[in-house]
Amino acid sequence: MPQSSVSMAGQSSSVAVECDCLAHRLGNAADRAMRERQYPTDMTEAEWAVVRPLLPVPGWLRGRGGQPEAYCHRTMLDALRYLVDNGIKWRAMPADFPPWDRVYAFFRRWRDHALIAEFHDRLRAQARIRTGRDAEPTAGVIDSQSIKADAVVGADSRGYDGSLVECCLAALTLVLAIVKRSDDMRGFVVLPKRWIAERFFSVGCSPAASDSSSARTEGCPARRRPDHGTRSRRRYADSR
Structure with a gap:
């Protein structure tokens, strides 16, 4: 599957882009206010710089139909990190994250299309290369x-x-x-x-x-x- 480093033309929103995820650049996430990062599980700028190029390209950008995503990818990943680290229920998602059912839909879509394993493998390969080892x-x-x-x-x-x-x-x-x-x-x-x-x-x-x-x-x-x-x-x- 392609990675999110591919270039696409045009944007669907005139609101100033404060995040470089594809949902902000080409989707509708820029229409929503940026969330203030305040939890220890929120990704740092350095972590996001590593994660961002490895994210899969959404289906709506690859001609598979569907509406442009309305929530920031970085915020979605931060929500999942918060849930895993704190062991909370989906419905107990803090209010400063997107609605819990939207976060769950994001996770379920990645899970059902094996994108979680693919994303993990990309991160693992990059970590191995940085230490001078083979990617696999x-x-x-x-x-x-x-x-x-x-x-x-x-x-x-x-x-x-x-x-x-x-x-x-x-x-x-x-x-x-x-x-x-x-x-x-x-x-x-x-x-x-x-x-x-x-x-x-x-x-x-x-x-x-x-x-x-x-x-x-x-x-x-x-x-x-x-x-x-x-x-x-x-x-x-x-x-x-």
């Missing part, structure tokens, strides 16, 4: 919690299924290596590659890791998502 990870680490089987489960059906390794190779062209803890181990032992995931979450969830609310939201898996759904118990971390 060459390996991944999955740390899943082990669950004891019931006593009636036969020993031959316990443990990891070997077909999973074959399926990954055949369907995804990925080499899956399972790092298991030996039954003879006692105490804490660092296992190859497995510690990458443990280290990632221990730092991300530590109260001393950062005073930034956005850092706490991104680093700790216990934070609630905008759809208030349950979060998988699997944990992921990129590796070189």
Whole structure:
């Protein structure tokens, strides 16, 4: 999907543009008063400068029909950040944000068209490039919690299924290596590659890791998502 850095001609409003999002430049968001940013979750100018070029282009700008958007994209993202960080209900959205149903419609549209994952992938790629790494990870680490089987489960059906390794190779062209803890181990032992995931979450969830609310939201898996759904118990971390 195109990014919002494409150039489009014309504007639908004569009101002075105070934001450079597409809804302000080419939609009807400029007809509304600018919201004063006052919450810790509101994006800074530096954060917005990174996010702005990576936003997807709305369907109404790509000939898919629909009305030009009437609310600022930056304000919408700030509303979602506030909701996630504070764990509030949709209907409890503060009055200085757009109406809760408009914010939810914005989120639902992104969710249903897989734009959230696409936006996340763009941000991840940019962050990796800035640290001198490849845009796409060459390996991944999955740390899943082990669950004891019931006593009636036969020993031959316990443990990891070997077909999973074959399926990954055949369907995804990925080499899956399972790092298991030996039954003879006692105490804490660092296992190859497995510690990458443990280290990632221990730092991300530590109260001393950062005073930034956005850092706490991104680093700790216990934070609630905008759809208030349950979060998988699997944990992921990129590796070189």
